[in-house]
Amino acid sequence: MHAYRSHTCAQLTKADVGHEVRLSGWVHRVRDHGGVLFIDLRDHYGITQVIADSDSPAFADLEKVRAEWVVRIDGRVKGRDASLVNPKLPTGEIEVYATGVTVLGAADELPMPVFGDVEYPEETRLTYRFLDLRREKLHRNMMLRSNVVRSIRNRMWDQGFTEFQTPIITASSPEGARDFLVPSRLHPGKFYALPQAPQQFKQLIMVAGFDRYFQIAPCFRDEDPRADRSPTDFYQLDIEMSFVEQDDVFAAVQPVIQGIFEEFAPGKTVYADWTRIAYRDALKWYGSDKPDLRNPIRMQEVSEHFRGSGFAIFARLLEQDGNEIRAIPAPKGGSRKFADRMNAFAQGQGLPGMGYIIWREAEAGSGMEAAGPLAKNIGPERTEAIRQQLGLGLGDAAFFLGGKPETFEAIAGRARNEIGRELGLTEENCFKFAWIVDFPMYEKTDEGGIDFSHNPFSMPQGGLEALNGDPLAVYAYQYDLACNGYELISGGIRNHKPEIMYKAFELAGYPNDEVDKRFGGMVKAFKYGAPPHGGCAAGIDRIVMLLADEPNIREVIMFPMNQRAEDMLMNAPSEATLKQLRELNLRVVPKDS
DSSP: OOSSOSSOTTTOOGGGTTOEEEEEEEEEEEEEOSSEEEEEEEOSSOEEEEEEETTSTTHHHHTTOOTTOEEEEEEEEEEOOGGGOOTTSTTTTEEEEEEEEEEEEOOOOOSSOSSSOOOOOHHHHHHTHHHHTTSHHHHHHHHHHHHHHHHHHHHHHHTTOEEOOOOSSBOOOOSSSBOEEEEOSSSTTOEEEEOSOSHHHHHHHHHTTOOEEEEEEEEEOBOOOBTTBOSSEEEEEEEEEESOOHHHHHHHHHHHHHHHHHHHOTTSEEOOOOEEEEHHHHHHHHSSSSOOTTSOOOOEEOHHHHTTOSOHHHHHHTTSTTOEEEEEEETTOOSHHHHHHHHHHHHHTTOSOOEEEEEEEOSSSSSEEEESHHHHHHHHHHHHHHHHHHTOOTTOEEEEEEEOHHHHHHHHHHHHHHHHHHTTOSOOSEEOEEEEEOEESEEEOTTSOEEESSOTTBOBTTHHHHTTSOGGGOEESEEEEEETTEEEEEEEEBOOOHHHHHHHHHHTTOOHHHHHHHHHHHHHHHTTTOOOEEEEEEEHHHHHHHHTTOSSGGGGSSSOOOTTSOBTTTTBSOOOOHHHHHHTTOOOOOOOO
């Protein structure tokens, strides 16, 4: 017999009754029923119940074992009585009567339990991540992640893509986040960077004559942590294709992502109608460039109904250029109680509140009337026009926000989501996708200058001619895929012409010599025959987070950082030794307090 096991803890069935077997694993749980011990033995594959009574030669030793000890059990397979069968376990029809036990690894007193779903502080869970990963939910999440990655790879190969690996140590690049810099020992005073994405390399692969590339790529960005984003490193499905337009990329990507969600979200509806929404419309209708389309509410501009009205706050706002009034319809939200809850929500977001109109049964006679302070100020004609525009009726409500759109759109979007949840309008157990297209190429900086709005390597719509006009009016062949309120994919058709690339960076404040210095390899390559190309990248961690129905991305990452970007298990970041600093010609300057 094998030194450690003849079977895994998920293999034994009624067909094995009477056989002598050997199992190895962790003691999941011990139950002492007065002279009879029941031990749930767990390994990677599952759980087997082990039993020992006072007649068993292993009884005395089994009395000593504790939770999470690693043991080897020798025993005989017995069938359970019908009344004792556990249908939740593959091994639920049998148990192993122990005849011998060997302790392979004793465990100290546990800082946190493995059995059960007791919540423990994140710092404890991350410090003892190896214990946390033994818990059923975390183990299941990691296996889901592994299977998703395997399926993605198979689907990409089936789509005619080829997997290549790109460098991890490279040069700094303005990808929109801070780089992790790596000092060079051989070149004092110079630094490598960990890649924020394989962007330049995958484009160079296209220039090199390969056609359809993909990679499950590690990416590194020194970012502030969020629930849906790792603060240091993450993995993405990186894709690039030659001789393609935007529609070709969409056609190649949808079967992969659609198939993954259908495969790993059984029982949930995965909608195949991937709508397209312009970036500007996404902000106007949903307050977000990653809208949750499970919620059917679509916001609308209603400025004209308040211009010159008796509601002085909005009327004065509209006297200033660039201000708008947006309405958030709330079907079946026509109660004062609900309006008060939404006002409390708005106050929690830092606003004094939201204006609202409720359409209710008229107090005098039959029919419908508009109620609320806002309705009284603008009168019945304007409120009726608003109701008709929004398609609302008796028992419905609408909430209003005003000002410059960029100052309130995000809050309006969160209010829209809250209204959808509160009123039960948001569809459950489904995934809805949308391509967000026509992103602006540039945006204004806080200092009044111009910078890239998203990916600096995207082709401007209209090419070089478009760059000779107002930069803020230029759209890029840039697109994102939104799903249930999360951004899953970002990509674009690339700028593959040196003259357009120089001009695009010039508008963002990068002179030609700076472009040559920072992107010399790619600029040089484009001068030797570059094909039109484009692609995208899909966040692996975020996809798995959605499939696992987890609210926090750390629940689907094997060894994540904490909220302060610290590795509690490996004690990173840590101070460098003086020897290491000398080798790198570096010294640490204390931060001013």
